[in-house]
Amino acid sequence: MTxxxxxxxxxxxxxxxxxxxxxxxxxxxxxxxxxxxxQQLANKMGMxxxxxxxxxxxxxxxxxxxxxxxxxxxxxxxxxxVVEREYPLLSPAEVNSTLKKVLRRKLxxxxxxIGTDAHTVGIDxxxxxKGFAGEKGLEYYRELKVVNLGAQVSVPELVRSARAEKADAxxxxxxxxxxxxxxxxxxxxxxxxxxxxxDRRPLLVAGGPRFDPLMAGELGVDRVFSRGTxxxxxxxxxxxxxxxxxxxxx
Amino acid sequence: xALLDLDPNVVATARELAARAAExxxxxxxxxxxVAVERAxxxxxGITGAxxxxxxxxxxxxxxxxxxxxxxxxLEHGVVLPAFHALKEHNLGSLTELAEATAAGxxxxxxxxxxxxxxxRKASTSAVAKGLKTVDRNKVQxxxxxxxxxxxxxxxxxxxxxxxxxIDEDVVQAQNAARAGADVIAVIRSTGQSLLDYVPEGATxxxxxxxxxxxxxxxxxxxxxDDVSKEVGRYVRLxxxxxxxxxxxxxxxxGLQRLDMMLNDSMxxxxxxxxxxxxxxxxxxxxxxxHARAGIIINTGExxxxxxxxxxxxxxxxxxxxLLNEHFAHEAxxxxxxxxxxxxxxxxPKVPDSFRLELxxxxxARELFPDAPLKWMPPTKHMTGDVFNGxxxxxxxxxxxxxxxxxxxxxxxxxxxxxxxxxSDRDLALQNVRYVLNAAGSLAExxxxxxxxxxxxxxxxxxxxxxxxxxxxxxxxxxxxxxxxTFGLMKRPAxxxxxxxxxxxxxxxxxxxxxxxxxxxx
Numbered sequence: 001m002t003x004x005x006x007x008x009x010x011x012x013x014x015x016x017x018x019x020x021x022x023x024x025x026x027x028x029x030x031x032x033x034x035x036x037x038x039q040q041l042a043n044k045m046g047m048x049x050x051x052x053x054x055x056x057x058x059x060x061x062x063x064x065x066x067x068x069x070x071x072x073x074x075x076x077x078x079x080x081x082v083v084e085r086e087y088p089l090l091s092p093a094e095v096n097s098t099l100k101k102v103l104r105r106k107l108x109x110x111x112x113x114i115g116t117d118a119h120t121v122g123i124d125x126x127x128x129x130k131g132f133a134g135e136k137g138l139e140y141y142r143e144l145k146v147v148n149l150g151a152q153v154s155v156p157e158l159v160r161s162a163r164a165e166k167a168d169a170x171x172x173x174x175x176x177x178x179x180x181x182x183x184x185x186x187x188x189x190x191x192x193x194x195x196x197x198x199d200r201r202p203l204l205v206a207g208g209p210r211f212d213p214l215m216a217g218e219l220g221v222d223r224v225f226s227r228g229t230x231x232x233x234x235x236x237x238x239x240x241x242x243x244x245x246x247x248x249x250x
Numbered sequence: 251x252a253l254l255d256l257d258p259n260v261v262a263t264a265r266e267l268a269a270r271a272a273e274x275x276x277x278x279x280x281x282x283x284x285v286a287v288e289r290a291x292x293x294x295x296g297i298t299g300a301x302x303x304x305x306x307x308x309x310x311x312x313x314x315x316x317x318x319x320x321x322x323x324x325l326e327h328g329v330v331l332p333a334f335h336a337l338k339e340h341n342l343g344s345l346t347e348l349a350e351a352t353a354a355g356x357x358x359x360x361x362x363x364x365x366x367x368x369x370x371r372k373a374s375t376s377a378v379a380k381g382l383k384t385v386d387r388n389k390v391q392x393x394x395x396x397x398x399x400x401x402x403x404x405x406x407x408x409x410x411x412x413x414x415x416x417i418d419e420d421v422v423q424a425q426n427a428a429r430a431g432a433d434v435i436a437v438i439r440s441t442g443q444s445l446l447d448y449v450p451e452g453a454t455x456x457x458x459x460x461x462x463x464x465x466x467x468x469x470x471x472x473x474x475x476d477d478v479s480k481e482v483g484r485y486v487r488l489x490x491x492x493x494x495x496x497x498x499x500x501x502x503x504x505g506l507q508r509l510d511m512m513l514n515d516s517m518x519x520x521x522x523x524x525x526x527x528x529x530x531x532x533x534x535x536x537x538x539x540x541h542a543r544a545g546i547i548i549n550t551g552e553x554x555x556x557x558x559x560x561x562x563x564x565x566x567x568x569x570x571x572x573l574l575n576e577h578f579a580h581e582a583x584x585x586x587x588x589x590x591x592x593x594x595x596x597x598x599p600k601v602p603d604s605f606r607l608e609l610x611x612x613x614x615a616r617e618l619f620p621d622a623p624l625k626w627m628p629p630t631k632h633m634t635g636d637v638f639n640g641x642x643x644x645x646x647x648x649x650x651x652x653x654x655x656x657x658x659x660x661x662x663x664x665x666x667x668x669x670x671x672x673x674s675d676r677d678l679a680l681q682n683v684r685y686v687l688n689a690a691g692s693l694a695e696x697x698x699x700x701x702x703x704x705x706x707x708x709x710x711x712x713x714x715x716x717x718x719x720x721x722x723x724x725x726x727x728x729x730x731x732x733x734x735x736t737f738g739l740m741k742r743p744a745x746x747x748x749x750x751x752x753x754x755x756x757x758x759x760x761x762x763x764x765x766x767x768x769x770x771x772x
Contacts, residue, residue, distance in 0.1 A: 025674045040717070059426060064674045121458055123443040129558060129740055130522045132441070134630065139524075139740070140558060148524070150748070 008075045018070040020047065025064045030057030038065040038239075046071045087240030088237040093234045099143040102246055107238060109138055110162045110202075111171035112149030117164055119175035120151045121208055126171065126231050135232045144235070155185075155192045162193070162202055169238055171201040174211070182208055182217065190220030203241050205234070253699055254506040254617050254709045260717060261618065267572035267720035271728045276581055280529060283760065284530075285447070285752040287536045288316050288329040290498035291764045293506075294381030295330065295374060297345035298465070300451040301353050311349030313448045313500075318352045320458055322359040326757040330374035335362035338369060339722035345377075375763040383542065384683045385505035387433060389545040392485075392508055395476070396435040404691065406626060406651055408683055409489070413438035413455035413670065416428050416466045421474040426673075428478045428486045431680050434511060434658065437471060439463050444494025445525050447750060449503065459670075463490050463500055464683035468507035487511055489549065492537050493519055495529070495749045505544035508712035511590065511658075512541055513549035516578045517571065520732060522554055523742040526747035527732055531578075538582035539768040548584060549658070550575040553594030553627035555737055560630075561596040566715035567737055568593050572615060574728075575719070576622070583772040588619035590658055594627035597649040605646055610708035612654035613699070617668065618713075626651045628662025638663035648686035653697055659683065 012019025023058040026041070042050030047069035054066040090098065099107050111127050113120055123170060125132035127148045129139040139146045147165050149158065162170050172189055174182035186206045193201040204221040207229060216224045223243050289312045297315065300308040319325065319332050331434050333348065342348050351357045362370045402408070410432035412423040424435040440457030443450075450722050453470060454462040461467060468490065476485045487510035492501045497514070504512050516534050519525035541548055553583040554573075559567065572591045595765050596606040615624055628647050632658035633640045653657045661679045663671045671679070699705040723731045735741040 023674065025672065058673055058677045059429065062673060064677065119442075120445060124442055124445060128523060134633075136558060 001234040006077050007044050010071060020071055023066045025062050027061060029061060032061045034063040038067060042067045042069055082165055087236055089232060090239060092234045095141055096143040098239050102242055107242060108121060108145045108165050108167045109169050110147045110165050110167040112153035112154060112158060113151045113173045114153050114158060114189055115181060117157060122171035122175055126234055129233050133230045137231045137232045138162060138235055141235055155189050159192050159196050167202040168171050171205045174208040176222050177206050182210060184217045251453050254613055254706055256617055260713060264573055264717050264720060267724055268577045270625040271720060271723045272574055272577045275728050279531045281756060282528060282532045283325060283353055283754050283756055284315055284529055284532050285766050286496055286498045286533050287532060288325055290502045291330060291762055292345060293378035293499055293502045293553055293763050295345060296381060299346055308451055310448050310451060311346055312417055314353050318357045323361055325754045325758060327361050328760050328762045330763060331362055331370045331761050332359040334370040334374040341385035370653050371761060378763040383501055385399045385544050388508035396485045397478050399729055404687060406656045407433040409434040409658050409660045410434060411436045413460045415461055416455040417453050417461055419472060420461050425474055425478045428482055430677060434487040434489055435475060439491050444724060448496045449496050449499050465503045465507060468503055468509060470506050493554060494523060495525060495550055497533040499561055504546060509546060510546040511549055514538060514541060514548040518551040518554060518738060520742045522738055524730050524747050526750035527729055527742060527744045529749040529753050534623055535582050542583035543733050543768060547623060548587045549590040549625045550592045552592040558593050558632050562607060564710045566719055569716035570719050571737060588624040590625040591619055591622050592625045593631050595650060596631050599632055599643060606704050607708055608650050609654060610705040612650055614709040616641035616654050623657035625658040626656035627660050630666050630759040635668050637664040645682055645686060648683050649690060652686060652691055653693055655676060656692055
């Protein structure tokens, strides 16, 4: 027997009516032709019937529309495959309270751009309180102690600082990719930590627009973050990794 | 107006305490110079361009000269004496030629003495005076254009942001925004420019979530807005950011290219960019002196505190910062009508009476600074991605703005924290503002908060808390208060932070013709 809730359609005010509402702008001057164009787009989007309930000019060359209509499509919930992040996204307050419980002290994060890379845009977006994409940086989190070493940090210097600060996690950022500098630098870094500290090395996290999250193993780090990563994701990951570490130790 | 019946004695006490808190910092600012102040001075003296052959990419000539002077004879006497002495000694025609010779390693800088000293003082003074004359001419030109084309018909002025990363696209967006009703255009800077210890050169087309502030980009945008100003029949103002490590230089470039408003906060760089406190206060003082000369309205950044701290609990820190910003600005020669002190609509909408509390805070700022063009900033922290709810919140923000007589209104976008606004989002946001202005623009006339009501009581409470905090700051010292995390919850010790190595204590014989002329004009 099939699950009656397996197939669903949008709900306007009656089960199965498929009603949705959308808005968009077309580069067409305001007028009947523009409305017709909006109608056509809505139909092609699967809205049938589609009602262009509002249109208004934006300047001379554009028209804005609000469209209501019923979509033909069915959603098969069995086919919905969600890429599960292996950790939940936490709010800053949740990050703080969890860390407090798990560590009973602040989590120490040391970060910087290694090699000759002077592009601190990425590491600063993650670490500076100013943050990125509307999220505050890691400095904002009460239970994180952030040491931002800035640009052009040498690997030995990074290892030294991580040791002196008793870092739980080391974040490195690599923007420049000429001759695979980002890969070589990161491998050099992870090798140095393994050599200097063995299993007691901190969590190693690499970030940069040209990294592929699948490269963690190849790079010798615990986690790779790519373009568009926000501070909240990094903080949530750190909490998750710390919990996992404690779980193993316990 | 005076709806809050603030006790003039308490207000006077607050100002007095702010002045006392600021005093040691002002002395510190007077006793030091920075690499950025020296570079700004040389820019006033006419140096332009960049060394495009350097292996690190384009390095502005001014950085080459200041760095080399610092290496060879230190900056405690200022850069102009060794620079202008070398100019004469090597018989070079311009500062740019001097920079080229410097890069080629042909120049040995030294502090001149005797007749050479007199000559270097004279030559540098006349070069810097020329730069200041351009700044003065731009101020006159702005006044002329405003007289001819007119100011916006209404208050608050409508302030819109563009940020494409490409100056040519910015021009298209800015001109369209002006046609749609924007009175002020702000070009947001590329992420991270505040941490560059140089100002990039030329027209730029690849910023990160914003466009680099460069002299050429300033020129391009001001010219585009002059064109559209004629078309829409009012003078459309241009805003950029004098913040970060190059505050003084960007202030100079803004004066040279007739920008009209500049973000310039006394503590933002320290708190939110981890820039060294001393560096910030020295740079800030010089940059504000330049803004005063240029007739540029500064916008301060108190809104930022409320994005990190709670907008109710930390309301008094906004007042304290406004009072400090006011004092630092006055001290640097900025009159009230150029003080765009900032504040924001950031109270959690789930808090009961949140709108009444917003009105209380907004009115307090209005009545404390009656002659300042206050900058009213939209909600960001509680914009969640639910754009419908966000649109409503922006409507209440607009209403609070007109009801409490705010002067410059940064238009809130329902896409805040979601995506960069679509064309339609900006249009809807402007419709929201227009509706509120049209429906309730004069409502302030009828608005009389009850004398013993929540709004009045709350305003008095915030002012009282501000006075208490100022007393603590006077006792501890402002630098200690900053180090302890008083503002925006950030702890910033005076000896830490970026750009600390660019701070230099002045020698007795320090000479800077720009500082002398700017101080004398005050």
